[in-house]
């Protein structure tokens with residue numbers, strides 16, 4: 001193996017995967033703010049480029065993040081948590097929310113894509129309603145993950161768990177790419 005290859009490999013795993021998840025959450029909060037701006041501007045005052053950006057985040061980034069959590073973070077945390085952490089119920093609930101959010105996200109993404117391409121929404125009021133429902137719920141979702149799940153993960157996951165999580169996340173990106 002060349003030296004370049006040796007020095008490239010660790011950089012993939014070098015970042016703490018929990019920091020990657022935390023920065024995804026920060027980006028998601030910005031996405032929710034963007035969705036609020038779009039909803040406020042409907043039907044005529046919409047930033048079409050913003051619509052296209054949000055559509056792409058909803059379609060690609062969000063499902064990938066949910067895979068990272070459901071196949072990586074949540075099972076590792078479930079295995080490592082102590083009984084007094086009482087984390088099973090909250091993880092179950094968060095995974096449930098992923099399912100319905102994925103469905104709404106792809107519906108909203110379709111409408112935003114049309115807007116991004118210069119079209120008009122078929123039903124601006126319905127789209128506004130869906131956007132508001134989504135970003136209000138999703139902000140809450142991220143809030144609970146940041147308040148409950150992330151601090152516990154930082155406390156409980158071992159170095160080996162983190163390596164497994166990083167590997168899972170890399171694999172998810174390889175499959176998505």
Ligand SMILES: [Fe+2]
Nearest residue numbers: 069094098145
């Ligand atoms: Fe989540």
Ligand SMILES: [Fe+2]
Nearest residue numbers: 025065069145
């Ligand atoms: Fe999350």
